[in-house]
Amino acid sequence: MLSSIGADVPAGTGPIEGLYNIEQIYNQLESISITNLRAGYFYTNYYNDVPLIKNAGIIGSNLPATASIPLVHPVDIAVAAAEELQQPATGNKVRYIVSDYRPASDIAIAIGTAIGKPALPWVAFTDEEALQGMTQAGVPAEIAGLYVAMGASLKSGAIQQDFIKTGAPVNGATKLEDFAKEFAIAFNN
DSSP, rough: EETTTTTTTOOOOHHHHHHHHHHHHHHTOTTTTEEEEOOOEEGGGGGGGHHHHHSSOOOOSSSSTOOOOEEHHHHHHHHHHHHHHHHHOOOOEEEEESSEEEEEHHHHHHHHHOOOOOOOEEOOOHHHHHHHHOOOOOTTTHHHHHHHHHHHHHHTTTHHHHHHTTTOOOOSOHHHHHHHHHHHHHHHO
């Protein structure tokens, strides 16, 4: 099952809360083997920041530039899922899928460098500013609130806690700088 990093946390993680509930339900099924593929934060979510970069010359969210974010590329998820499907299924297990684990400031540097704006700053918004910015951009208030909660949980470290505690590897093939090149193509089109 495709899940998310932070799905071990019962509340306060925004859209990830639903995955916590699904994992709990699936893990109670008898005579069924479940592998929860807990993916990091999708690199592709940063495509939503194209208008912010183009119009304001910044990138950011409601977490500080020093906050480390477990990142993942969809291709790395596909590879991990294919590997798991080729293994005998026994019991319930969790597999973290993380391509890179970097501070938000590195995201600004990598994307900025790739798009020809090497001084692109990461701006840490308050929760209120993030909510207001998303709703003004047309994101429904309920969805924006969930993403603000997810950002707050990344900021507090709650989402990353089990990933760090278990010593899960960062072994996806697509590193931040690789994604930044993909981002630049989309940004310039």
